[in-house]
Amino acid sequence: MNRILTTFFTILLIQLMVVNKSYGNEDEVKDCFEKLNRATFALNRGLDKVIFKPVSKGYRKIPSPIRTGTGKALNNLSNLITIPNNILQGDLGSAANNSARLIINTTIGILGIFDPANSLGFEKREKEDFGQTLGVMGVKEGCYFVLPVLGPSTVRDSVGSLISMNGGDTWHNITVRDDEEYVKEFKESDYWTSRALEGVDFRAKNLEAFESMENNSIDLYATVRSLYLQDRKKKIKNSKSNTEAMDDGDWNTLENQ
Amino acid sequence: MMFLRNIFVSIIFFIILTSNSWSISSSEFISSLTTEASDILSSKLSDEEKIVRLKEIGERTVDIEGVGLYTLGKHRKLLTDNQKKQYNELFKNYFLKSFSGRLVGYSDAKIAVLSEEIKNEKYTIVFTKLIGTSDRPEVKIDWRVYTKNPENPLVRDLIIEGLSLARTQKEEFNSIIVNNDGNIEALFENLNKFLEN
Numbered sequence: 001m002n003r004i005l006t007t008f009f010t011i012l013l014i015q016l017m018v019v020n021k022s023y024g025n026e027d028e029v030k031d032c033f034e035k036l037n038r039a040t041f042a043l044n045r046g047l048d049k050v051i052f053k054p055v056s057k058g059y060r061k062i063p064s065p066i067r068t069g070t071g072k073a074l075n076n077l078s079n080l081i082t083i084p085n086n087i088l089q090g091d092l093g094s095a096a097n098n099s100a101r102l103i104i105n106t107t108i109g110i111l112g113i114f115d116p117a118n119s120l121g122f123e124k125r126e127k128e129d130f131g132q133t134l135g136v137m138g139v140k141e142g143c144y145f146v147l148p149v150l151g152p153s154t155v156r157d158s159v160g161s162l163i164s165m166n167g168g169d170t171w172h173n174i175t176v177r178d179d180e181e182y183v184k185e186f187k188e189s190d191y192w193t194s195r196a197l198e199g200v201d202f203r204a205k206n207l208e209a210f211e212s213m214e215n216n217s218i219d220l221y222a223t224v225r226s227l228y229l230q231d232r233k234k235k236i237k238n239s240k241s242n243t244e245a246m247d248d249g250d251w252n253t254l255e256n257q
Numbered sequence: 258m259m260f261l262r263n264i265f266v267s268i269i270f271f272i273i274l275t276s277n278s279w280s281i282s283s284s285e286f287i288s289s290l291t292t293e294a295s296d297i298l299s300s301k302l303s304d305e306e307k308i309v310r311l312k313e314i315g316e317r318t319v320d321i322e323g324v325g326l327y328t329l330g331k332h333r334k335l336l337t338d339n340q341k342k343q344y345n346e347l348f349k350n351y352f353l354k355s356f357s358g359r360l361v362g363y364s365d366a367k368i369a370v371l372s373e374e375i376k377n378e379k380y381t382i383v384f385t386k387l388i389g390t391s392d393r394p395e396v397k398i399d400w401r402v403y404t405k406n407p408e409n410p411l412v413r414d415l416i417i418e419g420l421s422l423a424r425t426q427k428e429e430f431n432s433i434i435v436n437n438d439g440n441i442e443a444l445f446e447n448l449n450k451f452l453e454n
Contacts, residue, residue: 250327
């Protein structure tokens with residue numbers, strides 16, 4: 001527990017130091033390390049070309065029911081992070097709903113491959129993570145940066161990931177940290193396999209969309225950055241239809257000229 | 258007298274009927290536009306022919322000049338008349354190439370119109386979904402329809418799973434201009450390069 005708190009406060013301090021760099025406009029992208037980010041982005045694109053894209057294409061050749069089952073099982077596992085974040089965000093209804101989904105789908109649904117919980121009235125809800133919870137609590141996103149292999153992030157989202165890796169994620173605890181007394185069946189490799197599968201599953205579902213984006217962008221780095229930051233804002237607001245993108249503000253300035 | 262009254266009533270009916278047929282609801286507009294695009298994409302036309310037909314749809318249904326000015330953001334105030342003219346032309350060609358290029362890869366695109374929300378007299382948001390396939394999940398697509406002229410609604414933005422394409426484009430253009438010390442000509446150069454490829 002001490003380790004979680006120490007990490008949390010240390011990183012929060014760094015976050016505050018970085019965020020305090022002044023920016024004129026709140027909506028302006030805070031890309032403090034753009035040159036380094038662009039280099040890391042180029043590295044990631046190289047890795048994608050040689051490893052992730054071919055693997056995802058191969059994954060797409062697996063029969064659809066197996067891929068769908070894998071995707072559902074990974075989604076089921078993500079409830080282990082979503083539920084504590086539902087509670088931290090004060091959304092007890094979603095916490096109860098997701099707990100019921102986790103129990104029913106892990107048991108009757110065979111590790112989440114099937115989704116009987118949905119038929120019983122516990123519908124699928126949005127995933128939550130510690131980065132989103134910090135956002136809900138009012139912590140600003142801080143500087144945008146690109147991590148090798150893992151891709152886009154912000155200071156706030158990286159703090160969220162560190163919280164997950166330091167006790168916040170039960171799946172990580174029982175596999176990598178091995179500090180759960182009652183669950184001994186899982187190994188560290190199970191954690192990394194599930195994370196890698198998550199990445200491949202996401203990439204495979206978006207093969208055409210990524211290709212189209214690559215072919216039709218004049219600055220792909222800026223496009224990915226914009227999409228990532230918009231997506232995180234949307235997830236923090238938990239908005240379904242009334243997104244920031246639908247705010248008339250920017251469009252009205254066009255009308256008034 | 259009866260004859261005159263009948264003529265008057267007929268004229269009123271004619272005006273009501275014809276005015277209704279001129280205006281089209283935003284949902285109907287999007288439904289007709291997506292059906293037309295879907296028919297082209299699923300047809301046996303070559304990719305080149307599909308691109309020509311998709312460009313025609315884009316030119317007819319999207320407010321390209323409005324989107325172009327929006328995507329320039331704060332930089333549009335700094336354009337000279339000559340640069341504005343040059344930009345409008347470049348953006349139109351860029352938009353149509355990018356728009357048709359993005360769509361042509363989807364041969365099985367089926368879009369269902371779900372509902373609409375009238376935001377004000379200028380904008381209506383139409384909510385749709387791209388039907389999922391075994392390879393692709395279902396995708397929510399919301400359309401920002403510009404309804405200032407109700408007889409000629411135009412698309413101004415697509416919001417895919419909550420992410421605005423116009424906003425993304427705006428940040429992409431801004432990044433190019435800012436990284437070239439505010440020089441708008443750098444954007445023109447990039448757009449020209451894209452059009453040459």
